[in-house]
Amino acid sequence: MTAPNDYRSHYTFAMDFGTSDFKFGPITCGxxxxxxxxxxxxxxxxSVMYKAFESTADVIVGEDVPLYLQSTxxxxxxxxxxxxNGMIExxxxxxxxxxSALTNFGLNxxxxxxxxGFNGYYIVASLSSVSPRYMYERLLELFEQNNVSGxxxxxxxxxxxxxxxxxxGVTTCVVIESGHGNSQVCPISKYPIRAAxxxxxxxxxxxxAITSEILKDTGYGDLANExxxxxxxxxxxGLLPADLDTSINEAKKSPxxxxxxxxxxxxxxxxxxxxDSWTRFLIGEYVFNPNHEIFKSYFGRGMPRPKDVKxxxxxxxxxxDFGDAIVASVERCPVExxxxxxxxxxxxxxxxxxxxxxxxxxxxxxxxxxxxxxxRQKGIKNVSVKMTKSPQFSVWHGCIIYGFAVPENYEWxxxxxxxxxxxxx
Amino acid sequence: MGAQPAGRxxxxxxxxxxxSGSEKTHVVILRNEDLLQRNKVIEAIxxxxxxxNSSQLLYLAAPRLLGGSIDAAIFKPYGIGLLLFDERRIxxxxxxxxxxxxxxxxxxxxxxDPSVVTELASxxxxxxxxxxxxxTLREDLKAFKQDSGTHMDPTEPSPPMHIxxxxxxxxxxxxxxxxxxxxxxxxxxxxxxxxRGRSGDELIAG
Numbered sequence: 001m002t003a004p005n006d007y008r009s010h011y012t013f014a015m016d017f018g019t020s021d022f023k024f025g026p027i028t029c030g031x032x033x034x035x036x037x038x039x040x041x042x043x044x045x046x047s048v049m050y051k052a053f054e055s056t057a058d059v060i061v062g063e064d065v066p067l068y069l070q071s072t073x074x075x076x077x078x079x080x081x082x083x084x085n086g087m088i089e090x091x092x093x094x095x096x097x098x099x100s101a102l103t104n105f106g107l108n109x110x111x112x113x114x115x116x117g118f119n120g121y122y123i124v125a126s127l128s129s130v131s132p133r134y135m136y137e138r139l140l141e142l143f144e145q146n147n148v149s150g151x152x153x154x155x156x157x158x159x160x161x162x163x164x165x166x167x168x169g170v171t172t173c174v175v176i177e178s179g180h181g182n183s184q185v186c187p188i189s190k191y192p193i194r195a196a197x198x199x200x201x202x203x204x205x206x207x208x209a210i211t212s213e214i215l216k217d218t219g220y221g222d223l224a225n226e227x228x229x230x231x232x233x234x235x236x237x238g239l240l241p242a243d244l245d246t247s248i249n250e251a252k253k254s255p256x257x258x259x260x261x262x263x264x265x266x267x268x269x270x271x272x273x274x275x276d277s278w279t280r281f282l283i284g285e286y287v288f289n290p291n292h293e294i295f296k297s298y299f300g301r302g303m304p305r306p307k308d309v310k311x312x313x314x315x316x317x318x319x320x321d322f323g324d325a326i327v328a329s330v331e332r333c334p335v336e337x338x339x340x341x342x343x344x345x346x347x348x349x350x351x352x353x354x355x356x357x358x359x360x361x362x363x364x365x366x367x368x369x370x371x372x373x374x375x376r377q378k379g380i381k382n383v384s385v386k387m388t389k390s391p392q393f394s395v396w397h398g399c400i401i402y403g404f405a406v407p408e409n410y411e412w413x414x415x416x417x418x419x420x421x422x423x424x425x
Numbered sequence: 426m427g428a429q430p431a432g433r434x435x436x437x438x439x440x441x442x443x444x445s446g447s448e449k450t451h452v453v454i455l456r457n458e459d460l461l462q463r464n465k466v467i468e469a470i471x472x473x474x475x476x477x478n479s480s481q482l483l484y485l486a487a488p489r490l491l492g493g494s495i496d497a498a499i500f501k502p503y504g505i506g507l508l509l510f511d512e513r514r515i516x517x518x519x520x521x522x523x524x525x526x527x528x529x530x531x532x533x534x535x536x537x538d539p540s541v542v543t544e545l546a547s548x549x550x551x552x553x554x555x556x557x558x559x560x561t562l563r564e565d566l567k568a569f570k571q572d573s574g575t576h577m578d579p580t581e582p583s584p585p586m587h588i589x590x591x592x593x594x595x596x597x598x599x600x601x602x603x604x605x606x607x608x609x610x611x612x613x614x615x616x617x618x619x620x621r622g623r624s625g626d627e628l629i630a631g
Contacts, residue, residue, distance in 0.1 A: 009605060030606050169612040190617050219513050222457055222490040268492055390608075397608045404609075405618035418621070 005404060011153075013121040014399030015106055016160070017099070019083050019128075019179040023396045024106035026121065027404065033396045034109065036062045039081045040098030043068045061101045085181035086128035087311050088135060100142045107151045120153025122420070124399035129159035129177065129184045129192065130199045130314045133417075140412075140421055147423050154420040156403070156412065159194075161186035163398030164348045168388050172337070173344035174326060176371075178287075178351035180204045182316055185329040187341050191416075196332035198325045201316035202287060202306045204351040207234050210286045210295075213303050214279045220271055229264065233271060236262045239364040240284030240354040242373060244292055247363040251278035257359060281363075284354055288370055289321035323374025345371060345385040348394060352387060440472075442480070448523070451480035452508070455487040473505055482521040484508050492518055 009027060016023040018038055025033035040059040060068050065079075082088055082095035089095070103125075112118040123143065127135055136157050143155045161175035165188040172189045183200040187193045208227065211234040215224040223229055237260040241247035251258035260273040260280040273279060286295060290306060299305045306318030317325070330341045345368075352367035365373070368385035375383050388394040412421035441452040453473050459465040473483050485500070486508040497518045500507045506521030609615065 027606065031608070166612075166614045166618075167608060169608075169614065171613050171617055219511065222488045222511055226490075269489070397606070398614075400606070401609065401612060401614055402618060404605075405615045406621050407619065410622035 007117075008122055008404050011112075011118060011121050012400055012403035013107075013110070013123045014396050014403060015103065015123065015125040016163070016395040016399060017083050017102075017125065017127055018160075018395070019086055019181065020081070022102050022106070023393065024102075024109070025396075026110050027400050031390075031397075032393060034106075036102075036105070037065065037081075038083055038102065039065065039079060040101055041065045041068050042078045042080065042094070044078070057101065059097050059101045061098065061105050083128070085311075086179055086184075087131060088138075090134050090138075096138060096142070099139065100146065103142055104146050107146065111149075111151065120150055122403045123152055123155040124163075124403040125155065125157045126160050126163045126395050126399050127157055128179075128182075129161045129186045129194075129197055130182070130311070130316070131159070132311075132313055133414075136417060143421075144423055152423055154408070154422045156406070156418065156420050158399065158402055158418070159186065159192050160184075160395050161348070162188060162192040163395040163402065164346060164388055166398030166401050167390070167394035167396070168346055168398075170344050170346065172340045173346050174330060174341050175346045175348060176322065176326065176352075178203055178347075178349040180351075183322070183325075183349075183351070185322075185325045187329055187333050187337075189333070189337055189341075191418075193333055194417075196329050197314075198320070198329040199314050199316045200320060200322075200325055201309050201318045202290065204231075204287070206290070206306060207238060207283050207287045207351070209303060210298065211238065211283050213298050213301075214273070214276075214282065215271070218271075218273050218276050218279070223269070223271070232264065233262055234283055237271070237273070237280045238283030238354070239280045239357075239360065240288065240367065240370050241281040241363060242365045242369070244281060244285045244294070247281045248278045248294075250363050251281065258363075284364075284370075287351060288374065289323075290319055291321060321374060322371060323378050326371070326375060327378050327380065339382065342375070342380055342383050345383060346388055347371065347385065348388045348391060350391070353391070439469075448482065449480045450482040450484065450521075451476050452484040452486050455485065455491070457488050457490070460488065460491060470505075474503070481523045482506065484521050486510060486515075489516075 012027040014024065014027075014033065016033075020038060021035050022038040023033045023035050040061045042059055080094055080098050082092075082098045088099070107121070125139060125143075127139065139157055140155065143152055146152075161177050161184060164175045164177065165171070165173050170188075174185060174187050177184050177186070181201075181203050183203050185198040185200075187196045208230050212224040212230050215221065215230065215233065223233075239247075255275050255277055258277045258280070260277040261270065263270040282294065285292060308318050309316045320328070326345065330338050333341060347367050354365075354367050354370075356364045356366055368387060371385045372383055375381075375385075390397060406420070408420060410419045412419040439454045439456070441454065443450040443452075451473070453469045455466065455469050459469070469485060473485055476483060483504070484506040487510075489509045489511040492507075492509045497507050497509075500519045501522075504522035505519070506517065507519040509516050509518045
């Protein structure tokens with residue numbers, strides 16, 4: 001058992017850089033950290049807000065961002081989500097400025113009073129598992145630069161799936177993390193097995209894309225370009241089919257039972273797919289497996305097919321289904337480890353939040369069931385698939401445990417990308 | 426037969442005129458792409474109001490999307506009608522109110538309303554007051570920054586530090602001192618991670 005660690009039971013600090021949210025705070029936050037959007041706004045220096053508070057920083061982060069927002073035309077250029085796709089380009093200084101501002105914001109939100117034995121936080125930051133080495137280098141540099149007031153004693157960076165496994169309390173497993181732009185499959189056996197990672201160029205954004213096409217086809221073309229609305233429609237009418245052909249046939253036979261209707265709250269807008277309600281099954285299927293024949297007609301009409309892309313040293317596969325991705329990842333691990341990995345598959349991220357409405361239990365399934373079915377098709381049966389206990393905060397929980405438990409003398413090593421990097425004596 | 430379209434030559438593009446007996450109806454059409462440009466929307470509404478003298482019924486025809494983002498009732502007091510359309514149908518969301526030609530033709534320049542003049546003067550005074558307040562706030566903020574900068578000066582020798590058992594200093598509503606969060610309970614990683622760096626604890630692959 002771990003020896004009691006009084007200092008770190010108060011001064012361990014975690015930062016989870018998610019695609020949409022930045023979750024941060026010390027261990028003393030308890031179960032829930034503080035959350036702000038993982039974004040920064042570069043204000044117009046001629047704006048009233050900027051003039052009123054001329055000492056305002058170049059980039060605004062945190063809860064104050066909405067105070068500075070101006071016209072929608074400005075948003076695309078001034079509002080920056082640095083980790084929308086899980087990765088930042090090496091030369092993207094704008095995105096790195098936002099990350100730097102967020103780390104400062106996070107630290108300054110929890111400044112302990114002086115002369116109380118505090119001599120810096122043990123900080124554990126978490127990045128996407130496909131982050132290339134330069135992202136680790138740049139992030140660690142930022143911490144060093146931002147340590148002018150001595151708030152940091154030591155810092156480390158761990159991959160998000162590893163943190164998920166720690167937060168969930170499973171030491172041997174496969175973690176699938178699915179975000180807005182991409183998904184990652186990462187086996188864990190006390191360490192993240194980096195050489196066996198598989199990355200997919202598909203995520204929640206692709207479910208939005210097919211929802212948009214469905215809206216166009218069903219006469220709601222004027223709504224199809226509103227990203228926030230399309231996302232709401234996806235969340236409210238999208239379904240994940242157990243088997244796509246069977247689900248479509250059933251829905252076509254009983255359109256009333258499967259009717260997809262969504263009224264946008266506070267407006268007169270109502271979307272009703274009527275006889276085309278069977279298309280709601282395409283939304284979930286497309287994320288898990290875009291290879292069905294039916295999707296070809298959408299590609300033929302201009303919807304971009306998910307492509308294989310190379311970012312940094314990682315190739316993100318566009319069309320690999322989730323079942324194949326898990327098998328490919330596990331089969332890169334030692335054979336004797338493989339059965340143990342299949343026995344614990346953990347799903348993490350908002351892209352796995354598929355619900356099964358009442359009376360549709362015969363055709364719609366949740367994400368763990370769908371993964372089990374995909375793996376069964378590949379001949380893998382002894383599988384346990386679970387959602388993480390706390391999907392929103394499991395990464396932050398894992399970072400806190402890591403920061404609390406890893407010995408202080410375990411120093412940062414660039415080969416294994418683990419350990420403490422210390423800035424002051 | 427109902428209203429007849431007016432001659433094409435006198436109508437700007439995107440506008441429609443209909444004449445029924447002595448009554449003239451004018452429709453300004455906003456298209457989907459126009460909604461992306463604020464100026465187009467403003468231009469369409471301004472052009473409608475400028476036609477008050479020449480048409481009895483005025484309509485703005487806009488994509489249904491606009492109906493979801495504005496309160497259609499705003500058009501009512503001005504007598505402007507609102508038509509919402511999509512690829513399937515056109516609805517009259519707000520009927521247009523016919524304007525009286527005689528009233529329209531008798532409009533003459535009026536002297537400014539004294540109450541408006543008074544209100545304007547009052548607003549000017551409030552604006553001046555607000556500017557003064559912002560200037561004061563700015564000064565206070567500068568003074569505060571200088572003040573806190575003095576305390577944060579790293580070159581200033583700090584008093585000897587008495588190390589005691591640390592206590593959380595910031596607001597901490599979620600956890601009492603010394604108690605670990607519930608996700609620590611029975612977590613096998615605490616044991617695994619505490620052995621990091623010891624011999625025998627090595628990476629499996631990659």
